[in-house]
Amino acid sequence: MSVIKKVLKAREVSSFCFLVALFLIVGVINPSFLKAENVTACFNTSVVYTLIAVGMAFAIFTGEIDVSVGSNLGFVAAVVGTMIQNGQNWFLAFGVGLVIGVIVGLINGWGVAVMKVPSLIFTLGTNGILRGLMYLTVGVQQVNQLPKSFKDISSMTLIGNFSIYYCCAVLLTVIIHFLLTRTRKGRYFIAVGDNAGGADLVGIPATATKIWAYVICGVMAALGGIIFASRIGIVTSLSGNGYEMKAVAACVLGGISLSGGVGTVIGAAIGAVIMASISYLLVFMGFSSNYDNAITGVILMTIVVADALLQKRAAVKNRRARLAARTEKVTKEAAE
């Protein structure tokens, strides 16, 4: 019984139900949507969002935010794409991409955790720098001569219609989820976000944990960049622009609280699927893709406002319960 209650209470479950409901509503309006290949396509297109949303989740767990992931992703995609295009060793290119992700993460972590600069402002700065560096790498041309063998990986499937990339992303998410919830170090992230001062007092290294969160976020963005290059096949100087906002939105949709300390990476992955599906679903509902941003905005705002109101109500209820218990105690003592 308690297991069922726990499952129902988990926030990612409600976002999963939301996703299913979304699919069903679209299916009712347009029955041709409910085919295996359409549903799997929704999941497959979300792979880049899934990776960066899981990375972003770490930053948000610790109570911070990282808005540099979009440019980080684009920069890595540009560098890796250029290297592969020039015929360099693939694994060398991947290595360089991941190292860039680590370096960006370290810089962000240093600025936010060590220098105590507000995270939004610091990462906004690194976002600008990375975007500029990306222009320097790509220039006026695009990276569009990627070898076919590199692009073809994205169309390979592993289980059913699910692409090899999406399967890997899901596997990675599940592994990260278990590391986060079942290991001592993994729980540090949530603890720091829940109460940084308290975490420090019980001996959790808050600064180091935050730096780790940013490094993980940077690496996930780099991974997303590599897959972006392979999936899309073209990297322009605008690639990845605005992805940071989609990643934040995915986390919020997945039930992660932006004040930190609440949520799971599974939720972030589900949120990413919702984010990626919206434009795909619109096509089936007969809307133009012009509605994409407006609907994303409406969904995002509705969810956060509803969430805030529910939390407020719960807080008031708890306070009343405490107050009632206290007055009961006082009256009992008075009676005695």
Add this chain to the structure above:
Amino acid sequence: MKKLFKGPNAGWNSFLVLLLVLEFVVFGSANPKFLRIPLLMTASNDFISICIISIFVTMVMITGGIDIQVSSIVGLTSIIIGVAWQDFGLNIWAAVALAVFCAALCGALSGFFVAYCGVQAMVVTLGGSFLYSGLALLVSSLSSTEAYKGISGFPDAFKAISKTKVFGVIPMQIIIFLALAVIAWFLLHRTKYGRKIYLVGVNQTAAEYSGINSRLIIMSTYILAAVSAAVAGVVMTAYLGTSKSDIGGNLTMNIITACVLGGTLSTGGKGSILGTALASIAIGLLRFGMPLCFKINTQYLDIPIGVLLVVVVVGRALVNMPSVQAKLGKLRPNKEKAGS
């Protein structure tokens, strides 16, 4: 003039003035064209929207919030003017009024969610940036003109907003900026309303207990920011002569940089209009001078602006660190702390 540099922010404001002078010296010596006043005045069109908006975003940040939706409101304003004028046949000034009114509504909606529902400002304005840029796209699809072309052919009276030159030198948009800066300065530093904004930013609970309707104050700052974005949208539409839904582009980083460089504390409670105004002009000159004097592609301008933002915030964090402050105190035992 001297009086402006007194007060808590004096040290920082003098630093900003120094930065401006430095920019003039460096850019002016690299390329004398930079010092031609008419050219400089015309070029101000490219960055005046950053200046106009950042002044009012400063107020939002003083209350402890942040506003990243303003750049999408700029585009929404622009496209509403175009569609209302061309496709609905409204008078151009009625169209402008309608656009400003819609922008104020957008600001009020986001402000309401932040102030009355207690959602984080960052999330609400993130949602707002999606929503309003999406709405702008939808409005543009109402028009008979293709969205990528933009609506053009505005009457001369409207275009005059950016063409008129007062005394033959100072273009109208600079007058608009200066007027708004004076209004904002008066509001923030000379009225009860301004004092309330600061108090809400320092401690909202305390403000609430002392009888201030803190929620209304917070909401009003978002409306002001949105209206300033609308004014910027009008000026930009008049200057470019076309109305497009994505005219705001990526102003966000420049605006936040201007606020932070101007000495606004993103945690609230601190900031000044003069500081932001000076900082936004410094950023504008940077955006104008870099391509002109050093042949840097405008697309690369994100690098220096980003570096500036990071250096300023890290530098200020360094100055505030106890160990560094102790050393500074030893170095200058008689001087009082530089206002940072």
